[in-house]
Amino acid sequence: MRFTKMHGIGNDYVYVNCFAEQLPAAPETIAPLVSDRHFGIGGDGLILITPSEVADARMRMFNADGSESEMCGNGLRCVAKYVFDHDIAKKETLKLETGAGVLTVQIETENGLARQVRVNMGQPILEGKKIPTIFDSNPVVNQKIEIAGQSFDVTCVSMGNPHCVIFVEKATDELVLKIGPQIERSTYFPSRVNVEFVEVVSPNEVRQRTWERGSGETLACGTGASAVCVAGVLTGRTKRKILNHLLGGDLQLEWNEADNCVYKTGGATEVFTGEWMLPALLP
Numbered sequence: 001m002r003f004t005k006m007h008g009i010g011n012d013y014v015y016v017n018c019f020a021e022q023l024p025a026a027p028e029t030i031a032p033l034v035s036d037r038h039f040g041i042g043g044d045g046l047i048l049i050t051p052s053e054v055a056d057a058r059m060r061m062f063n064a065d066g067s068e069s070e071m072c073g074n075g076l077r078c079v080a081k082y083v084f085d086h087d088i089a090k091k092e093t094l095k096l097e098t099g100a101g102v103l104t105v106q107i108e109t110e111n112g113l114a115r116q117v118r119v120n121m122g123q124p125i126l127e128g129k130k131i132p133t134i135f136d137s138n139p140v141v142n143q144k145i146e147i148a149g150q151s152f153d154v155t156c157v158s159m160g161n162p163h164c165v166i167f168v169e170k171a172t173d174e175l176v177l178k179i180g181p182q183i184e185r186s187t188y189f190p191s192r193v194n195v196e197f198v199e200v201v202s203p204n205e206v207r208q209r210t211w212e213r214g215s216g217e218t219l220a221c222g223t224g225a226s227a228v229c230v231a232g233v234l235t236g237r238t239k240r241k242i243l244n245h246l247l248g249g250d251l252q253l254e255w256n257e258a259d260n261c262v263y264k265t266g267g268a269t270e271v272f273t274g275e276w277m278l279p280a281l282l283p
């Protein structure tokens, strides 16, 4: 199976161009195998770039555990770069189909290649039941949850996929690696959840670490950064335009007042291409 390894500020996936390639097995089976950093290619999951009936291309995203997510913010910038650089659609404004609908991306080029990508991530979903959470409120802001005998104030946002944002003094390993997975699988979130631990630097700047549903801690999460931008405004901590420092790099975010959409800007990088040789492991 031919693949391309790409990352968006360190959130790395194995990408397959399904305009040209047929998968040797179901993506749910392939994702854990290729994601393995010792026995596979290595990555946070698998992303398929497929033809679309309603857009220039479609993204399907699978976490390292094989579960499919509706959306991937860093993945979508890389899909845009791939579609542009590999001539699937040579347009600086692209329409890309995702599980969260058709999204528009703007590409900024350098020497004829996509360098920076601005994504209209769409409008956040704030209704508790739709995110989904067990909470009835709309929005779910500073809601108390109990995990491992501790109480946390959480603000929940869906950017097509569910996020639980917690503002903290310090995003420690204890919080991200011990509490993160317990929140992901807690009964508060019927579809599991991505968890963001956020330090506010100033009203214009935050630092984020993410425990991702289905993949564990990653160096960055684009939908998570978008959810953090919304949660910062909802809790009165930050302005509508922020710079978010993630472990793998920075993203610029804006929750636009006029159209209620979140705009996310950041880089996308192609690392290498290769051929995966392990169909013998497949059932």
Ligand SMILES: N[C@@H](CCC[C@H](N)C(=O)O)C(=O)O
Pocket: 011, 061, 063, 068, 069, 070, 071, 072, 073, 074, 075, 161, 162, 194, 212, 213, 214, 215, 218, 220, 221, 222, 223, 224
């Ligand atoms: N890293 C991604 C999000 C990937 C999906 C997530 N783990 C989920 O299950 O919803 C991003 O950049 O948004």
